[in-house]
Amino acid sequence: MNLLKVENIHKRYGKEEVLKGVSFELKRGETKIVIGPSGTGKSTLLRCINRLSLPDKGQVWLGGEEITHSKSNINQLRAKIGFVFQDFNLFSHLTALKNVSIAPIKVKGMKKEEAAKLAMEELERVGLGDKADAYPAQLSGGQQQRVSIARALAMSPKLILFDEPTSALDPELIGEVLEVMINLAKDGMTMLVISHEMGFARSVADEVIFMEHGVIVEQGPPQQLFSNPKHRRTGEFLHKITELYGETN
Amino acid sequence: MEVSSPIIEKRIVIEGIAVIGRYLPGLLQALLTNVQLLLALLAVGFAIGTVVALLQVYAGHFLGVPAFLYEWVFRSIPALVLLFLFYFGPLQFGVSIPPFFAATLALGFRSSAYQSQIFRGAIQAIPQGQMMAARSMGMSRVRAIISIILPQAFRLSLPAWSNEFSSVVKDTTLAYAVGLNEILRHARFITERYYNLAMLAYLTIALIFLVLTYSGNWSLGWLEKRLRIPGLEMAGVSGRGRNLSK
Amino acid sequence: MKRKLVISMVVLAMVALGGGGLAVAQETYTVVSDIPWPPFEMELEGEFFGFDLDVIRASAVVAGFKVDIQNCEWSILVSSVQAGAKDIGASGLTDFRERAEKVDFSNHYWLANQAVVIRKDSGLNLVSAMTGKGPTGAVGAQRATTGGWWVEDNIQAAGFNVELKQYSTYPLAILDLVAGRIDAVIQDEPASISSLTAFPDELTIAGIINTNEYFGFIVPKGDPNGLLPRINDAMVVLGVKTAMASTGVEEFEITEGSFWENLVATYFGPPIEKIEAAWSKCKNLLLSATCLEDLENYARCMADAVKE
Numbered sequence: 001m002n003l004l005k006v007e008n009i010h011k012r013y014g015k016e017e018v019l020k021g022v023s024f025e026l027k028r029g030e031t032k033i034v035i036g037p038s039g040t041g042k043s044t045l046l047r048c049i050n051r052l053s054l055p056d057k058g059q060v061w062l063g064g065e066e067i068t069h070s071k072s073n074i075n076q077l078r079a080k081i082g083f084v085f086q087d088f089n090l091f092s093h094l095t096a097l098k099n100v101s102i103a104p105i106k107v108k109g110m111k112k113e114e115a116a117k118l119a120m121e122e123l124e125r126v127g128l129g130d131k132a133d134a135y136p137a138q139l140s141g142g143q144q145q146r147v148s149i150a151r152a153l154a155m156s157p158k159l160i161l162f163d164e165p166t167s168a169l170d171p172e173l174i175g176e177v178l179e180v181m182i183n184l185a186k187d188g189m190t191m192l193v194i195s196h197e198m199g200f201a202r203s204v205a206d207e208v209i210f211m212e213h214g215v216i217v218e219q220g221p222p223q224q225l226f227s228n229p230k231h232r233r234t235g236e237f238l239h240k241i242t243e244l245y246g247e248t249n
Numbered sequence: 250m251e252v253s254s255p256i257i258e259k260r261i262v263i264e265g266i267a268v269i270g271r272y273l274p275g276l277l278q279a280l281l282t283n284v285q286l287l288l289a290l291l292a293v294g295f296a297i298g299t300v301v302a303l304l305q306v307y308a309g310h311f312l313g314v315p316a317f318l319y320e321w322v323f324r325s326i327p328a329l330v331l332l333f334l335f336y337f338g339p340l341q342f343g344v345s346i347p348p349f350f351a352a353t354l355a356l357g358f359r360s361s362a363y364q365s366q367i368f369r370g371a372i373q374a375i376p377q378g379q380m381m382a383a384r385s386m387g388m389s390r391v392r393a394i395i396s397i398i399l400p401q402a403f404r405l406s407l408p409a410w411s412n413e414f415s416s417v418v419k420d421t422t423l424a425y426a427v428g429l430n431e432i433l434r435h436a437r438f439i440t441e442r443y444y445n446l447a448m449l450a451y452l453t454i455a456l457i458f459l460v461l462t463y464s465g466n467w468s469l470g471w472l473e474k475r476l477r478i479p480g481l482e483m484a485g486v487s488g489r490g491r492n493l494s495k
Numbered sequence: 496m497k498r499k500l501v502i503s504m505v506v507l508a509m510v511a512l513g514g515g516g517l518a519v520a521q522e523t524y525t526v527v528s529d530i531p532w533p534p535f536e537m538e539l540e541g542e543f544f545g546f547d548l549d550v551i552r553a554s555a556v557v558a559g560f561k562v563d564i565q566n567c568e569w570s571i572l573v574s575s576v577q578a579g580a581k582d583i584g585a586s587g588l589t590d591f592r593e594r595a596e597k598v599d600f601s602n603h604y605w606l607a608n609q610a611v612v613i614r615k616d617s618g619l620n621l622v623s624a625m626t627g628k629g630p631t632g633a634v635g636a637q638r639a640t641t642g643g644w645w646v647e648d649n650i651q652a653a654g655f656n657v658e659l660k661q662y663s664t665y666p667l668a669i670l671d672l673v674a675g676r677i678d679a680v681i682q683d684e685p686a687s688i689s690s691l692t693a694f695p696d697e698l699t700i701a702g703i704i705n706t707n708e709y710f711g712f713i714v715p716k717g718d719p720n721g722l723l724p725r726i727n728d729a730m731v732v733l734g735v736k737t738a739m740a741s742t743g744v745e746e747f748e749i750t751e752g753s754f755w756e757n758l759v760a761t762y763f764g765p766p767i768e769k770i771e772a773a774w775s776k777c778k779n780l781l782l783s784a785t786c787l788e789d790l791e792n793y794a795r796c797m798a799d800a801v802k803e
Contacts, residue, residue: 050385052381052384052385075384075387075388075389076387077387078384078385078386078387079386079387080387081385082386083382083385083386085378085381085382087376087378089376089378089379089381089382090382091379091382091383091397091401092379092401092478093397093400093401093404093478102396103386103387103388106388106392106396107386107387107388107392134479135478135479137478137479138479148382151386152386155386155387271540274541275540275541288504288507292504292505292507295504336571337574340574340578343578344578345574345575345578345579345580347580348568348571425568426570427568427570427571428567428568428570428571428572428575429568430566430567430568434566434568437531437664438530438531438538440664440666441531441532441533441664441666442531442533442538442767443693444666444669444670444693444694445693447666447670
């Protein structure tokens with residue numbers, strides 16, 4: 001059964017059409033990576049999925065429930081989708097623990113003690129149990145991003161969207177975040193990730209989706225795209241980023 | 250025509266200070282009225298100012314435009330005029346509002362216009378990502394504003410709010426014009442009994458206000474320290490926090 | 496922590512707003528007066544006294560009610576009583592037609608005229624000072640008082656080029672007169688005499704203008720509390736009767752040895768220091784008085800004390 005179905009998404013900003021009919025699917029437990037030149041609408045696509053942006057045309061289904069134009073409570077739907085931002089966007093006035101526990105408390109109505117316990121578990125899962133009382137400004141970039149992943153996990157989402165989670169990090173800190181993400185994938189979390197980390201893609205992605213100019217150019221298992229891409233453009237792009245970013249395990 | 254200035258003679262100054270000393274308890278008690286007015290008007294200003302700022306930032310045209318108009322009106326009219334309007338206006342229709350309430354409303358609404366500016370600046374200085382993150386976790390806009398935006402906005406507002414505080418402390422004496430029995434009114438007991446002590450009397454009041462304003466600012470500074478987020482610098486309303494750990 | 500802060504701010508605001516009214520159970524009426532204005536209303540160490548205030552206190556004792564004397568700024572005094580927010584006004588209030596349309600007056604209890612105060616060394620007299628012939632061409636008066644209006648109606652209206660400067664309190668006018676910024680100050684006669692005690696070497700009274708102003712106490716129009724008859728009767732008991740003389744002028748008959756006679760002797764004439772000393776000595780007699788005899792003891796005490 002498809003957990004996520006994206007069908008024919010069009011999105012226009014002003015005169016420019018950024019998404020020109022994007023469709024794909026995600027089964028439960030799958031991890032898919034979206035790659036492509038910047039400005040091709042990848043971030044916009046993610047935002048359309050949890051309706052931070054509303055697509056002009058097309059639909060998104062989550063577990064059989066249509067969410068793009070539904071009249072039902074968008075907040076409830078969003079609570080089922082985790083989102084990890086490039087800039088972390090941790091709540092700067094709250095400790096790491098409170099950052100993770102606040103949504104379960106305010107959105108799901110969980111009791112404070114229960115939420116604190118849950119938050120502690122998630123923080124330990126990402127390896128930051130000892131930083132529970134630290135404020136975001138006291139944490140390194142990698143630590144902040146891991147907290148933001150814990151924050152997403154605390155809501156027990158059906159799916160987590162990652163918008164270039166490591167692009168804003170110093171190279172030394174990328175590894176710790178990728179490690180968390182790899183473990184998540186292995187644990188069976190359904191993930192849609194925009195990233196240029198090819199090593200990560202190779203190790204856990206079920207499929208790589210290459211987008212350019214608002215459309216999906218090619219998609220397929222990472223091995224296939226790397227060794228035998230159908231489109232010239234795919235090969236060119238993959239070659240470029242492998243050159244730039246190098247391979248990471 | 251030369252006026253003899255008995256005030257300059259030392260003996261008279263010392264006697265004068267002794268007289269003022271006798272009136273000091275009364276003056277300080279009258280000052281209490283100023284302080285009560287100060288707290289009341291700041292509370293009114295805070296409550297309304299927050300609402301107006303939120304409407305200006307988040308509401309559509311229907312509510313947002315009136316909010317901007319409100320702010321413009323109450324920032325443009327002089328405080329004294331507002332006081333007269335709020336006191337003598339109703340009187341025209343036979344309604345007598347006690348001076349304290351008229352002053353609280355007049356000065357409170359005026360402060361709310363300035364405070365709304367402060368809060369709006371602070372809210373807009375908060376990175377967009379905060380609201381996006383909150384909403385993508387399923388928080389409604391209202392919940393995100395209450396739990397995420399406002400706590401940060403109020404912290405950012407403290408330095409500018411301290412300015413507003415200093416400003417309205419002085420404005421409380423304007424309520425004299427609508428008959429409030431506050432410290433300036435009490436000073437009349439001295440100046441009408443001892444004609445040549447007028448300057449000393451007003452100097453004393455000036456000193457009292459110096460102390461009052463200083464204490465207020467000091468308290469707000471203490472509050473700022475207590476609310477400070479470790480690692481984050483508050484660069485004032487227009488600045489963003491700087492992450493010191495990067 | 497934040498919630499506590501919000502709650503304490505709200506509580507503070509509520510305390511501030513609610514701090515105003517403490518209701519006293521027994522029949523009590525609020526009396527407003529623009530204090531100080533010697534010798535009619537005065538202040539010493541937080542206590543209010545003076546001719547007006549002592550009379551109203553005494554009238555209350557005789558009539559059987561309590562009064563709560565409150566200091567009230569001149570600019571809002573009459574309108575407060577007019578609107579019924581305050582019950583009685585006792586503040587050297589002149590009875591004239593426009594004011595009598597807004598509030599009701601008791602029987603008259605004092606005849607005041609306007610006095611003109613000038614600098615001793617100015618070389619001016621009553622006429623020259625008031626018609627703008629002095630060095631500054633200006634005279635001063637307290638804002639919204641009969642003195643100022645008299646200048647407008649009788650001197651400026653007659654075409655004399657004199658500037659009328661209005662002050663929020665008359666001591667400010669006196670200070671300007673001493674400083675040479677104006678040539679004369681016009682104000683009620685008793686207050687003028689008071690001003691002279693502050694500047695005995697610099698000022699003098701140029702003359703009296705017979706404006707025939709009568710003072711009365713005021714209550715809201717229609718006398719909703721029924722106080723006027725009680726106050727009027729009390730004043731008779733205290734020793735003053737007003738009667739129309741054959742000349743058409745109102746006159747006061749003061750009973751010899753009465754409360755009234757002694758009170759007048761206390762407040763009109765002696766310097767302020769003596770009056771203050773007398774008050775300190777005798778005040779308890781008035782504040783704890785329950786009958787006419789107590790009141791007469793008080794008045795006698797005061798009259799004797801100012802002679803010491």
